[in-house]
Every structure is written in C-alpha cells, then in structure tokens.
Amino acid sequence: MSRAHENWLFVGVIFIAILLTGRPTAIMANERFDLIADAAGFTIAVLGLLMRVVSRDWKLVHGQDTLVTTGPYSMVRNPMYVGSFLAGFGICLVLGSTIFAIIFTVCFFAVHISIARREKRYLITCWPDEYSQYMADVPEWIPSCKRIFDFLFRSGRHLSTIPGAFIRERSSICGVLIGACLAEVAADTILRGWARTHAEAIILLGVVFALSLTWIVAGKLYNLPGFAKYRV
Secondary structure, rough: OOOOOOOOOHHHHHHHHHHHHHOOOOHOOOOOOOOOOHHHHHHHHHHHHHHHHHHHHHHHHHHHOOOOOOOOHHOOOHHHHHHHHHHHHHHHHHOOHHHHHHHHHHHHHHHHHHHHHHHHHHHHHHOOOHHHHHHHHOOOOOOHHHHHHHHOOOOOOOHHHHHHHHHHHHHHHHHHHHHHHHHHHHHHHHOOHHHHHHHHHHHHHHHHHHHHHHHHHHHHHOHHHHHHHHHH
C-alpha cells in the first residue's frame, strides 16, 4: 500500500471513529475541567503544528542531498510525525472523548510506525554509516528534555524560511485548527445544549469560516509566480 493510500485509510478510520465514539466523557460536564481540557488541547495542537512547520522548514533548508540530523531532527528522528500526533491528540482533548483518543492513538502509530520503518530502510541504504550512528544517538519518537532545550536555545535562531513553511503546511494548519474548533462546538453542544452554548458556537463557526477562507487564499497565493520559491 502506498503512503498516500495509508494516509487516506487513516483519515477514513478516524472519521468513522469520531462519528461513532465522539461523544465527550461524563467528566467533561464539569465546566472547569472542560475549560482546562480545552485550553490544554488547543495548546498541544498549536505546538504540534509549529513542530511540523519548523521540521519541514529545517529539512528543506538543510537537507539538500544530505542526511538531516540537526535542528528538530536532533531532538527526535521523526519530528514531523510527532508534530502531527500532538496536533491530533490536541483535538482529542478538545473533543473530550476518551474512547476516541485511544482509537486515534492506536491508529496513528499503526500507520506511522509502518511509514517510518520504510523510510528508515531507505535512509540506511543511502547513508548506512551516518544513519546507523544517528539511530544510536537520537530517539525515534520521544525526545528528552535536554534535547528539546538544546534545540530551542541553540538551533531555533537559525530558522530562515518559516513563512514559506507556513504556506506549504497550510492544509495541516487550517485543517487542525478547523477540526479543533468544530470539536469544541460539538462537545459543548452535546454536553450543555445549543441554548447555553450558541453564542460561543457562533464565534467558533465564524473562526472556522475565516480559516477556510485563509486556506483557499493561501492555496491561490502558493500558485502565483511570486511564490515559486516556496513550491519545494
């Protein structure tokens, strides 16, 4: 199965799972706990998106015919996938469904571990000695606190083409934020009813509309001649 087919299969399973298990757990009826979960979920989702953007930027700038082992790739070997997981798990927290969070986690790693193994075989073929040493030095999925701080304070200042990376990652950014907003609307409406939550829901739906327009406009800009340098 190709990588594209695996990704679509993952999205399809997650879509079905959210329809079947997307009801918030009872503890989310506590408004204070729900507020904490929402704040944590949005924060984690944004951090995950930033990790994807920074990792893609770094790889494009520093990965010209060489193995990338610096920047975010010095924290963990699969920083883009880790960022994707954090973004998705943030939405799970906003939705507040424990069952869905478990299904998402299992499905995510079932798909992405398979993809990462294929990529690892390819990289070992291209850089046998360098990648073997890289595997020995850098964890695959979970970075240590020391590696995170080393990246933030030593490598962060070298990021150079972040605007381009944001444009290239427009689908992930807008898609995750739209998903988080819709999850919040759905969770609050289920728990407290439309009458109590309609004001917040209307604001969030307005944000969804604005993000959708941003997504469309960014796609148009991406195809303009002046943005050719970002089409990498």
